[in-house]
Amino acid sequence: MKKGYVFAWIVLVAANGQISAEPSTQVAWTPETLRFVKNGDAERGKELAQACEACHAATPENAESEFPYLQGQSATYLYKQLHDYKSGSRSNEIMVGISAGLSDQDMADVSAWYSRQPLPPAKKADEVPDTIRKLVDRGDGTRIVAPCAVCHGSAGQGQTMDTPVLAAQKAAYLEQTMLAYKSEARRNDIYRRMRLIVQQLNDEEIRQLARYYAGLER
Amino acid sequence: MHIHPLERRWIYVVLAVIGIFLLAIFYTAIARNIHPPSHIETIDSASLHLSEEFAEDKLGVWTQPDGTIKVTLVAARYGFYPREIQLPAGTQVTFRIASADVLHGIHIPMTNMGTMVVPGYVSEITTTFPKPGEYPMLCNEYCGLGHDHMWSKVTVVAKESWPAAPNAQPVRR
Numbered sequence: 001m002k003k004g005y006v007f008a009w010i011v012l013v014a015a016n017g018q019i020s021a022e023p024s025t026q027v028a029w030t031p032e033t034l035r036f037v038k039n040g041d042a043e044r045g046k047e048l049a050q051a052c053e054a055c056h057a058a059t060p061e062n063a064e065s066e067f068p069y070l071q072g073q074s075a076t077y078l079y080k081q082l083h084d085y086k087s088g089s090r091s092n093e094i095m096v097g098i099s100a101g102l103s104d105q106d107m108a109d110v111s112a113w114y115s116r117q118p119l120p121p122a123k124k125a126d127e128v129p130d131t132i133r134k135l136v137d138r139g140d141g142t143r144i145v146a147p148c149a150v151c152h153g154s155a156g157q158g159q160t161m162d163t164p165v166l167a168a169q170k171a172a173y174l175e176q177t178m179l180a181y182k183s184e185a186r187r188n189d190i191y192r193r194m195r196l197i198v199q200q201l202n203d204e205e206i207r208q209l210a211r212y213y214a215g216l217e218r
Numbered sequence: 219m220h221i222h223p224l225e226r227r228w229i230y231v232v233l234a235v236i237g238i239f240l241l242a243i244f245y246t247a248i249a250r251n252i253h254p255p256s257h258i259e260t261i262d263s264a265s266l267h268l269s270e271e272f273a274e275d276k277l278g279v280w281t282q283p284d285g286t287i288k289v290t291l292v293a294a295r296y297g298f299y300p301r302e303i304q305l306p307a308g309t310q311v312t313f314r315i316a317s318a319d320v321l322h323g324i325h326i327p328m329t330n331m332g333t334m335v336v337p338g339y340v341s342e343i344t345t346t347f348p349k350p351g352e353y354p355m356l357c358n359e360y361c362g363l364g365h366d367h368m369w370s371k372v373t374v375v376a377k378e379s380w381p382a383a384p385n386a387q388p389v390r391r
């Protein structure tokens with residue numbers, strides 16, 4: 001009898017959405033956190049980054065791999081991703097393991113170094129369709145999709161805090177990232193902002209947007 | 219630099235008008251203690267998603283035990299979250315809104331629902347929607363390049379087709 005009550009309670013509570021889900025990230029951009037990341041030691045970060053370079057270096061050997069370029073990415077974005085891997089807000093077999101061994105200071109230092117490196121050379125895309133340019137510059141009001149450029153910049157240069165640089169990133173990585181947001185495999189965007197946008201796009205639009213941004217140089 | 223006397227006269231008039239407006243604002247604020255209604259409850263905008271009330275899974279429409287409705291919303295560049303909500307007509311609705319970044323405004327045209335959303339403060343506004351229909355919910359304070367794309371959808375349904383709330387638990391819809 002009692003068991004039945006407990007079960008009914010669980011069902012009720014679950015149906016009412018009372019079981020609190022984890023927040024999408026544990027990182028909050030308070031002035032202290034911003035200052036901490038800004039003061040990352042790039043010299044020390046350079047040494048730590050030697051281990052990252054095997055996969056993330058902007059070399060021809062790495063061009064076809066699935067691993068993203070980190071050079072020229074914003075420090076706050078990189079810091080947040082490392083932090084999210086460690087806290088379990090973002091999943092990836094390799095990165096969760098690596099981030100587990102990093103302290104907050106290590107994360108800030110590595111991020112500082114990568115953010116000071118020049119962007120890798122862009123892979124110029126042949127013409128992207130006009131509909132894609134329109135999504136980038138004007139968005140689509142019928143789907144409540146804001147233009148990509150209002151947050152990621154007209155040259156894909158990103159914005160403070162957690163809006164990443166997209167210019168010159170690998171097209172394959174950008175596509176895979178958008179698809180991960182679309183399927184909710186990736187969930188570390190605060191208030192689902194990126195998921196809500198990407199879920200309005202079809203897979204062909206996602207592929208073309210990825211090509212477009214991979215071809216931008218800053 | 220030469221300024222035409224007539225133009226100069228009008229510049230003085232305009233400056234005087236601006237001066238009167240500023241005086242009126244400072245007078246009401248300082249002498250009469252009248253401030254924007256949202257300047258009461260404070261909250262940390264940077265860690266909004268880690269707060270109790272504005273956590274991601276706490277946003278949305280809640281039926282209170284007394285049958286009134288509470289809506290918890292976050293305004294962030296560039297949208298109101300959740301992006302689409304449904305409300306019953308002819309029922310008292312209390313919105314509680316916080317900004318995750320900069321100053322926003324919130325406004326539902328054709329209704330009297332409108333307030334500023336100041337970062338660091340919780341805005342609260344209570345209203346009743348008399349007519350069912352689909353309404354946009356717009357940002358009316360310039361907040362950045364995507365400001366004109368900042369809107370969400372509000373569907374007001376007839377009270378009869380709104381499911382009755384179970385007794386005690388606030389129900390999330």
Ligand SMILES: [Cu+2]
Pocket residue numbers: 295321322323357358359360361365368
């Ligand atoms: Cu706004």
